[in-house]
Amino acid sequence: MMKVISFGEALIDMLSNRLAALDDRDQLEAILDLGMRCGAFTVTRKGAFDALPTQADLNA
Numbered sequence: 001m002m003k004v005i006s007f008g009e010a011l012i013d014m015l016s017n018r019l020a021a022l023d024d025r026d027q028l029e030a031i032l033d034l035g036m037r038c039g040a041f042t043v044t045r046k047g048a049f050d051a052l053p054t055q056a057d058l059n060a
Helices: 007-017 019-023 025-042 055-059
Strands: none
Touching (some): 007 019, 007 025
């Protein structure tokens, strides 16, 4: 089964691995972009869990 990603999970995971990103605008924008793409993708499908994107969905 592929790992699904929610906005919150993406944001927390990226920030926990890159705390210095809080001081780097480009890294912070990339982290927020990923989180927003996860959230945007989620509202394109019906269902709660089924709507969460996989990494492959986000890379497409």
